[in-house]
Amino acid sequence: MRRNMCGNLIRQEFWQVYKVYGGFLIIAALLGTGCFLLGYTGNGTLLLVAGILLFCCALLATLFGTVYTAFRYHRSMFSREGYLTQTLPVSRTMLLTGKTLAGTMGMLLCSLTSCLLLALGFSLFFQGIELLSQYLPGTMTPQEIEMLPAMRGLTAAGIRSSLLTGVFCAPGHVLASYLAVTLANIGSLSRHHVLFSFLFYGGYLVVLQFMGSLFTVLAMPRMPDGADLPQVFTYLEQLQKFVDRMTLLSCLCSLLASVGIFLLIRWLLEKKTMVR
Amino acid sequence: MSLVEVSGLTMRYGWQYVLENLSFQIEPGRIVGLLGPNGCGKTTTMKILAGLLPGYGGQVRIDGHAPDQYTRSVISYLPEKTYLTDSSRPVDALRIFSDFYADFDRRRAESILMQMQIDLRQPVRLMSKGMQEKLQLALVMSRRAKLYILDEPLGGVDPAARRVILDAILQNYTEQSSILLSTQLIQDVERIFDDVLLMGSGKIVLSGHADEIRAARGQSLNQVFEEVFACAETCAEI
Numbered sequence: 225m226r227r228n229m230c231g232n233l234i235r236q237e238f239w240q241v242y243k244v245y246g247g248f249l250i251i252a253a254l255l256g257t258g259c260f261l262l263g264y265t266g267n268g269t270l271l272l273v274a275g276i277l278l279f280c281c282a283l284l285a286t287l288f289g290t291v292y293t294a295f296r297y298h299r300s301m302f303s304r305e306g307y308l309t310q311t312l313p314v315s316r317t318m319l320l321t322g323k324t325l326a327g328t329m330g331m332l333l334c335s336l337t338s339c340l341l342l343a344l345g346f347s348l349f350f351q352g353i354e355l356l357s358q359y360l361p362g363t364m365t366p367q368e369i370e371m372l373p374a375m376r377g378l379t380a381a382g383i384r385s386s387l388l389t390g391v392f393c394a395p396g397h398v399l400a401s402y403l404a405v406t407l408a409n410i411g412s413l414s415r416h417h418v419l420f421s422f423l424f425y426g427g428y429l430v431v432l433q434f435m436g437s438l439f440t441v442l443a444m445p446r447m448p449d450g451a452d453l454p455q456v457f458t459y460l461e462q463l464q465k466f467v468d469r470m471t472l473l474s475c476l477c478s479l480l481a482s483v484g485i486f487l488l489i490r491w492l493l494e495k496k497t498m499v500r
Numbered sequence: 501m502s503l504v505e506v507s508g509l510t511m512r513y514g515w516q517y518v519l520e521n522l523s524f525q526i527e528p529g530r531i532v533g534l535l536g537p538n539g540c541g542k543t544t545t546m547k548i549l550a551g552l553l554p555g556y557g558g559q560v561r562i563d564g565h566a567p568d569q570y571t572r573s574v575i576s577y578l579p580e581k582t583y584l585t586d587s588s589r590p591v592d593a594l595r596i597f598s599d600f601y602a603d604f605d606r607r608r609a610e611s612i613l614m615q616m617q618i619d620l621r622q623p624v625r626l627m628s629k630g631m632q633e634k635l636q637l638a639l640v641m642s643r644r645a646k647l648y649i650l651d652e653p654l655g656g657v658d659p660a661a662r663r664v665i666l667d668a669i670l671q672n673y674t675e676q677s678s679i680l681l682s683t684q685l686i687q688d689v690e691r692i693f694d695d696v697l698l699m700g701s702g703k704i705v706l707s708g709h710a711d712e713i714r715a716a717r718g719q720s721l722n723q724v725f726e727e728v729f730a731c732a733e734t735c736a737e738i
Contacts, residue, residue: 313573
């Protein structure tokens with residue numbers, strides 16, 4: 225009987241993590257529902273606070289996804305569970321593929337939840353602003369009130385961009401955290417693997433930031449110029465399209481980089497790392 | 501052809517050598533005792549054979565292959581530590597082994613667990629050390645592997661449990677397979693050994709057929725062990 229080893233690896237990982245992700249989803253759902261119900265109170269201040277709370281929760285959801293994915297990878301590969309995982313009759317390529325797919329699914333779940341919380345947060349935030357401007361004259365100028373629909377549109381574009389990034393860059397983020405953990409389990413570094421994992425991941429973020437800044441500088445000549453587009457709404461529309469193009473390009477770069485990182489991790493697993 | 505051929509095996513952690521030019525062979529159908537004091541390299545040797553430690557020097561062949569996906573499919577490895585998570589249950593472990601190992605006999609495993617009076621639904625965290633050892637042993641010995649590598653299967657368990665574990669090993673391994681077993685409780689186990697490898701400081705100090713060593717020295721393996729390593733300590737002090 226031919227065994228679907230990749231499916232078995234994903235299934236095994238699912239049984240280990242379903243309770244944690246289930247709890248995460250329940251908490252997110254309760255939070256989202258609670259804040260959504262605040263929308264019926266008609267209190268602008270409460271809506272603003274709820275919106276900001278949801279922004280923070282969206283950030284925490286992404287952070288949770290990254291940290292827990294890395295934690296599970298370390299636990300299953302380099303702690304005592306590793307004695308089982310790394311002696312399974314599968315190639316390192318298959319093992320890493322299974323782990324990456326499982327980790328990506330978890331990361332996608334967290335990213336989608338984060339985007340939903342973000343969308344809900346912004347919705348409540350803008351509702352709060354509109355209510356405050358209605359009942360507290362002077363909160364916003366007439367021009368600012370006129371800009372609100374455009375700001376909503378730009379925010380929606382930002383959330384769309386976050387969603388695209390969350391989906392297409394998920395494998396890259398997962399593999400980057402796996403690489404940090406793998407590097408931290410080479411030789412004597414494994415004695416302080418938590419510290420070195422954070423250091424290596426921090427290094428990756430620095431490199432990412434540098435690449436992003438370089439990317440932006442190179443793309444600046446193609447950015448819409450406000451001077452050429454005196455109509456604000458037209459400018460914002462063009463800016464949205466520019467952001468969408470840049471997002472797709474960065475997702476493509478992330479996917480390509482993922483291939484290189486995958487091959488590096490596989491080599492490290494075959495030659496360098498050990499279960500202590 | 502020998503089932504296991506190790507030649508010039510060397511391994512170091514940092515600058516410290518834990519294995520130095522280790523060479524031995526294991527023939528099919530033999531029960532081999534890997535004996536030695538703490539820190540002599542028994543676990544490291546077993547982990548290399550099991551495919552857990554890359555970066556070694558020398559040559560290792562199991563059924564003609566270097567440690568790889570194939571050797572992992574023909575080796576059944578019992579590590580010193582429990583590799584099951586605290587929240588997992590025997591029924592979960594049975595599912596994992598059934599999913600991944602074509603040679604795993606689930607019915608035999610369930611039968612062994614029943615004999616050992618292990619509840620299939622009890623989480624590992626609620627089991628004693630002895631029960632965890634028995635559970636892992638039942639899983640490992642329920643595979644029709646070519647080589648069983650058992651690292652300290654009797655460590656930390658009471659004498660009654662040791663007898664149960666030893667019996668489980670003898671009753672469930674097939675004569676075409678080989679067993680490499682490390683232990684410090686030599687007097688409890690030496691009766692089952694066909695061959696012996698005595699290690700000290702990362703090297704083979706003494707090796708051969710267990711009966712021949714006992715006959716030549718007129719001592720039990722336990723006494724040979726004490727003599728060899730008492731002598732080694734004295735020489736080190738001098």
